[in-house]
Amino acid sequence: MTATTPEGFRSGFACFVGRPNAGKSTLTNAVVGSKIAIASSKPQTTRHAIKGIVSRPDAQMVLIDTPGLHKPRTLLGERLNDLVRATWSEVDVIGVCLPSNQRIGPGDTYLVRQVAQLPKRPRLVALATKSDLVSGTRIREHLMSIGALEEEVGLRWEHIIPVSAMTDDQVDVVTDEIIGLLPPGPAYYPDGEVTDEPSEVLVAELIREAALEGVRDELPHSITVVVDEMLLREGRPEDKPLLDVYATMVVERDSQKGIVIGHKGTRLRDVGTAARTQIQTLLGTPVHLDLKVKVMKDWQRNAKSLNRLGF
Numbered sequence: 001m002t003a004t005t006p007e008g009f010r011s012g013f014a015c016f017v018g019r020p021n022a023g024k025s026t027l028t029n030a031v032v033g034s035k036i037a038i039a040s041s042k043p044q045t046t047r048h049a050i051k052g053i054v055s056r057p058d059a060q061m062v063l064i065d066t067p068g069l070h071k072p073r074t075l076l077g078e079r080l081n082d083l084v085r086a087t088w089s090e091v092d093v094i095g096v097c098l099p100s101n102q103r104i105g106p107g108d109t110y111l112v113r114q115v116a117q118l119p120k121r122p123r124l125v126a127l128a129t130k131s132d133l134v135s136g137t138r139i140r141e142h143l144m145s146i147g148a149l150e151e152e153v154g155l156r157w158e159h160i161i162p163v164s165a166m167t168d169d170q171v172d173v174v175t176d177e178i179i180g181l182l183p184p185g186p187a188y189y190p191d192g193e194v195t196d197e198p199s200e201v202l203v204a205e206l207i208r209e210a211a212l213e214g215v216r217d218e219l220p221h222s223i224t225v226v227v228d229e230m231l232l233r234e235g236r237p238e239d240k241p242l243l244d245v246y247a248t249m250v251v252e253r254d255s256q257k258g259i260v261i262g263h264k265g266t267r268l269r270d271v272g273t274a275a276r277t278q279i280q281t282l283l284g285t286p287v288h289l290d291l292k293v294k295v296m297k298d299w300q301r302n303a304k305s306l307n308r309l310g311f
């Protein structure tokens with residue numbers, strides 16, 4: 001520990017796990033208090049291990065947002081699962097998200113077994129997410145089922161906490177309890193930093209989020225976004241900067257290209273407008289977004305394409 005670290009300071013890594021749609025990204029955002037991980041109503045929208053950083057006078061918690069673990073059907077699927085397991089073995093605390101509006105099923109039990117068997121034995125907290133969607137009776141029932149997993153699977157919950165990221169109910173309790181489980185240690189990141197993802201990655205995620213809005217079920221997995229270049233436009237007055245963002249939306253087939261572009265380009269224009277607003281909010285600068293669409297045949301199954309796209 002460094003000389004500047006106050007007595008009793010805690011620091012470490014935590015992540016939320018749960019089946020697709022369990023509310024992990026939304027909870028990460030609520031805990032970090034800034035929009036860093038994309039949340040959408042489509043399952044498996046999170047692809048990058050984005051870190052959010054919570055800095056307090058007494059502690060620093062680095063939160064990692066991982067994709068959901070799922071049965072791999074493509075090379076991308078396998079790589080994502082590897083990424084998830086790699087993350088799990090790095091963290092001090094895992095918050096297992098078990099949505100209150102769904103019964104605990106085989107998918108949850110499988111996941112809980114996986115985290116209970118990790119060699120480094122991170123400390124486990126159970127989170128009954130989306131508590132705003134259900135009655136008090138149902139919550140109590142759900143908490144009992146979560147408690148029963150201890151014996152069934154052979155693990156120990158440090159805490160079981162009902163939480164709603166949507167109505168901000170108990171989010172601070174989740175933060176406090178997880179921080180309380182972190183080991184003593186110095187801060188890893190400077191105060192005030194919220195995430196260490198390069199802004200290109202965040203911008204690409206915002207564009208992808210906009211593109212996913214309202215597309216049919218099979219398409220989301222086929223879309224990825226690459227930011228080709230971001231630079232401040234030259235010759236602008238200092239008080240009126242403009243950021244040029246050049247990005248490419250990559251799909252797998254020609255037919256998908258048609259869908260994302262839409263009739264006379266209307267869809268692409270709408271996506272661009274929505275994404276631009278989000279990027280401006282994130283970066284605090286007016287943005288000109290140049291968005292292209294490109295087909296990379298079956299990129300999810302092609303190792304070369306995956307490497308080029310940064311997976």
Ligand SMILES: Nc1nc2c(ncn2[C@@H]2O[C@H](COP(=O)(O)OP(=O)(O)OP(=O)(O)O)[C@@H](O)[C@H]2O)c(=O)[nH]1
Binds near residue numbers: 164
């Ligand atoms: N009512 C309610 N809805 C929530 C809450 N948290 C998340 N949701 C919704 O549940 C859906 C899934 O949330 P996400 O945070 O994207 O879930 P995720 O677990 O990260 O999903 P993947 O990235 O697919 O693994 C979204 O439509 C959210 O708006 C909550 O506390 N209450």
